């Protein structure tokens with residue numbers, strides 16, 4: 001079976017995890033700090049805070065903004081629900097925004113249109129999502145955020161290594177949040193990180209992930225209502241080997257993506273993702289024509305030994321958001337179409353060119369049947 005995703009974990013990484021387990025130093029310590037430093041170096045950003053998941057990263061980022069209760073946050077309609085769930089969990093409201101049909105992410109025009117259509121709401125922040133590693137036009141959106149005095153959060157759960165307008169996520173936004181779930185390009189089992197250029201926010205995030213604790217040489221105090229979102233040492237050491245090999249992983253993914261393009265480019269009943277500069281290719285999601293039964297394609301691919309999957313969700317189609325806000329499936333047509341017809345194909349550095357050719361061939365066969 002060709003799996004959808006497979007982490008780049010080597011025997012030497014496993015050995016290091018075992019050594020940490022044997023050492024007995026299990027909770028956040030030197031390996032977490034080392035991984036933070038590696039991520040700072042990799043992304044060329046000054047501050048990184050490791051946490052227990054991408055959702056925890058988003059939650060802490062939202063908490064750190066201290067938005068007044070009842071404020072609204074703009075969130076793309078096409079994303080994983082965690083992007084909006086954290087907004088809901090800090091007692092704020094979610095305003096959805098449709099995405100571009102070719103890049104699957106929001107555009108500056110769409111964001112500004114959403115702001116202007118909701119002037120009666122107390123909008124305080126924009127959350128953009130670099131979905132599947134696709135870079136959002138973040139420079140322009142950061143100008144819009146400034147113009148309307150809004151905070152800007154980058155959900156970069158899928159976007160380690162993405163370069164948006166020449167910079168890594170975390171440069172233009174107030175904070176960028178990453179996930180290290182096994183479906184992502186680097187994994188710590190579960191895990192996440194927040195990157196920022198703000199020293200002040202970084203200090204706050206580090207306090208918030210550790211119960212709001214503040215230590216001075218002579219006393220320990222709790223100055224914020226924090227949580228426990230600390231990563232373990234054995235998770236961090238697993239990430240350390242992978243981040244050192246990550247530039248190579250990115251190059252391999254890019255080469256494999258080119259093969260998908262070569263083989264599938266003339267196929268009529270599907271849309272391929274736009275090949276934008278700076279995409280880190282966490283996932284390769286194609287969009288099937290409306291006449292094609294995706295369920296059937298997934299089953300046929302499965303029988304051929306290839307795991308495929310749906311992409312992200314259209315939040316306007318999910319029960320929670322429909323019940324709370326009255327959103328309907330047809331409100332955000334692009335997100336709804338991507339939700340219903342998106343198909344993610346396997347993509348990771350360990351795959352061989354021949355396997356990509358086989359996957360593409362099987363897909364063509366399934367579509368022709």
Ligand SMILES: Cc1ncc(COP(=O)(O)O)c(C=O)c1O
Nearest residue numbers: 053054055080082157179180181
């Ligand atoms: C866009 C997006 N945001 C947030 C998350 C949540 O990350 P995690 O699973 O690490 O909590 C995911 C996970 O798939 C995601 O794709």
